[in-house]
Amino acid sequence: MRLELGKVFIKDMQFSDQTMVKDGTLYINKQELLNAISGDDRIQHIELDIAKPGEATRIMPVKDVIEPRVKVEGPGGIFPGVLNKADVVGSGKTNVLKGAAVVTTGKIVGFQEGIIDMSGIGAEYTPFSKTCNLVITCTPIDKLQQHEHEQAIRFIGLKAANYLGEAARNVNPDETKVYETLPFAEGIKQYPDLPKVAYVYMLQTQGLLHDTYVYGVDAKKIIPTIIYPTEVMDGAILSGNCVSACDKNPTYNHCNNPVIEDLYERHGKDYNFVGVIITNENITLMEKERSSNWTAKLAEFLSLDAVIISEEGFGNPDTDLMMNCKKISAKGIKTVLITDEYAGRDGASQSLADADKAADAVVTAGNANEVIELPAMKKIIGYTEPADTIAGGFAGSLRPDGSIVAELQVITGATSELGFNKLSAAQL
Amino acid sequence: MITNNPEVYKLYENSYPMKFSQGGYHDVLIEVRDLVHQGCELISHPLMGSVKPNETPYRSIILKQGSQTDLQSVEIIESSIQTYEKFKKMKSLPMWSHKILEDFQFVDLKLFESAIESTNLHI
Numbered sequence: 001m002r003l004e005l006g007k008v009f010i011k012d013m014q015f016s017d018q019t020m021v022k023d024g025t026l027y028i029n030k031q032e033l034l035n036a037i038s039g040d041d042r043i044q045h046i047e048l049d050i051a052k053p054g055e056a057t058r059i060m061p062v063k064d065v066i067e068p069r070v071k072v073e074g075p076g077g078i079f080p081g082v083l084n085k086a087d088v089v090g091s092g093k094t095n096v097l098k099g100a101a102v103v104t105t106g107k108i109v110g111f112q113e114g115i116i117d118m119s120g121i122g123a124e125y126t127p128f129s130k131t132c133n134l135v136i137t138c139t140p141i142d143k144l145q146q147h148e149h150e151q152a153i154r155f156i157g158l159k160a161a162n163y164l165g166e167a168a169r170n171v172n173p174d175e176t177k178v179y180e181t182l183p184f185a186e187g188i189k190q191y192p193d194l195p196k197v198a199y200v201y202m203l204q205t206q207g208l209l210h211d212t213y214v215y216g217v218d219a220k221k222i223i224p225t226i227i228y229p230t231e232v233m234d235g236a237i238l239s240g241n242c243v244s245a246c247d248k249n250p251t252y253n254h255c256n257n258p259v260i261e262d263l264y265e266r267h268g269k270d271y272n273f274v275g276v277i278i279t280n281e282n283i284t285l286m287e288k289e290r291s292s293n294w295t296a297k298l299a300e301f302l303s304l305d306a307v308i309i310s311e312e313g314f315g316n317p318d319t320d321l322m323m324n325c326k327k328i329s330a331k332g333i334k335t336v337l338i339t340d341e342y343a344g345r346d347g348a349s350q351s352l353a354d355a356d357k358a359a360d361a362v363v364t365a366g367n368a369n370e371v372i373e374l375p376a377m378k379k380i381i382g383y384t385e386p387a388d389t390i391a392g393g394f395a396g397s398l399r400p401d402g403s404i405v406a407e408l409q410v411i412t413g414a415t416s417e418l419g420f421n422k423l424s425a426a427q428l
Numbered sequence: 429m430i431t432n433n434p435e436v437y438k439l440y441e442n443s444y445p446m447k448f449s450q451g452g453y454h455d456v457l458i459e460v461r462d463l464v465h466q467g468c469e470l471i472s473h474p475l476m477g478s479v480k481p482n483e484t485p486y487r488s489i490i491l492k493q494g495s496q497t498d499l500q501s502v503e504i505i506e507s508s509i510q511t512y513e514k515f516k517k518m519k520s521l522p523m524w525s526h527k528i529l530e531d532f533q534f535v536d537l538k539l540f541e542s543a544i545e546s547t548n549l550h551i
Contacts (some may be wrong), residue, residue, distance in 0.1 A: 146531065204478070206539060207476075210477065210539070244478050285470055285471065286546075314478060315478060344514065354504075
């Protein structure tokens with residue numbers, strides 16, 4: 001499966017009479033976009049705003065971030081099984097508005113959304129301070145249940161990204177990158193002397209408000225399976241969760257998964273990157289056992305030499321992470337884990353809620369308990385009151401002057417367990 | 429099943445063998461630990477949900493009767509208690525507003541129902 005990813009670089013975003021890309025600016029017809037995303041009876045009002053890098057703007061509470069993409073050639077459309085038919089995506093040509101993002105906000109549950117600061121110290125911790133953001137603030141009808149609210153906002157965000165992505169359809173990309181994964185048997189023959197490496201991609205699936213979708217299927221209902229890496233780039237996996245902001249994977253991160261990107265980079269040089277195994281993080285121990293048995297079985301079936309395993313979230317997914325690690329290692333396959341830490345404010349406490357001696361190669365994406373101070377911003381998009389109640393905030397987090405003292409947990413994407421962030425640990 | 433979530437208890441007390449705990453998150457974990465040491469096996473992970481133990485006051489845990497001590501359950505409940513204690517030391521549970529407490533009850537309820545559904549323990 002071969003995908004050409006055409007990057008159209010976006011340096012500015014403005015509302016205008018016509019939606020189009022010109023000289024690196026994404027112009028958006030506000031009314032046309034509103035027409036494209038409106039119509040859900042559960043939402044009484046939609047507000048659109050633009051937040052650009054360097055501005056004194058705070059967006060909160062952030063639910064999801066989505067990158068506008070469009071399929072230019074090849075089967076299917078972006079977000080298959082959700083906005084488009086469930087065709088197999090990941091081949092042909094896809095154009096992407098690189099530098100633009102759709103950010104959805106809303107007070108869905110009182111404690112699980114995040115913050116994006118467009119400047120100041122907070123901006124350093126989130127990749128979404130570097131993108132021009134079309135921010136959607138939805139006001140739900142009275143007494144709308146949380147999961148209905150989440151679903152409504154999820155679809156509005158995806159529709160907005162789909163609408164904006166269309167603006168890239170007839171634009172010549174500034175840069176094109178080609179990604180290719182051969183069918184397994186051919187791939188093995190291509191680089192017979194290199195170690196066969198796959199990526200075990202753990203998806204948050206603990207239940208309502210903790211879900212991830214694959215081709216529109218709720219991933220807690222799947223048995224681990226194999227997916228081509230380029231399918232992920234076309235939006236086959238999308239986020240539907242309201243979990244801690246720092247280490248949930250927004251849809252943007254799935255489409256830009258750096259583990260996949262880096263494995264492709266070293267494919268044919270250091271490794272033979274043969275594909276991706278997706279698995280879930282369910283609540284019951286039986287499900288954890290079943291899914292980890294299957295990832296290990298698939299790893300063995302593919303005769304892998306090594307896997308990289310990434311986690312999403314914290315707490316009981318640590319058990320899934322360790323089960324995957326232990327069972328895959330027991331097959332004689334090397335493992336490297338990517339996680340983040342809840343190691344206390346001083347970083348000295350036990351980092352994970354589970355451990356195993358097989359986990360001897362672990363990469364951290366940062367300590368979510370680290371306390372940071374975010375300066376007041378001139379403009380707030382969304383609502384500030386949740387600062388006290390979102391994960392990582394505490395009573396008094398929001399000071400009268402508008403500044404916020406809270407744990408890193410509050411920043412969207414700060415400790416991304418896909419490595420889509422800047423934090424890690426280094427030996428000095 | 430042990431819960432300190434009034435929503436879970438209200439909806440399911442007549443459907444499943446369920447004990448309502450008057451205590452907090454920690455008390456539920458301790459009650460579960462005692463049952464595990466008496467031979468019960470964990471069905472749901474005690475840390476279910478991504479809500480941190482020093483954020484939500486509610487916990488609903490499903491166990492099943494067993495004949496001998498299940499070592500995996502012992503390990504998981506003990507490390508869950510350690511995790512709880514670590515978080516508690518960092519920050520105690522805030523005095524949440526009624527609305528936030530309702531949100532926590534709702535999420536705990538939905539995760540509980542998700543666990544019930546996947547264990548095929550339908551009513």
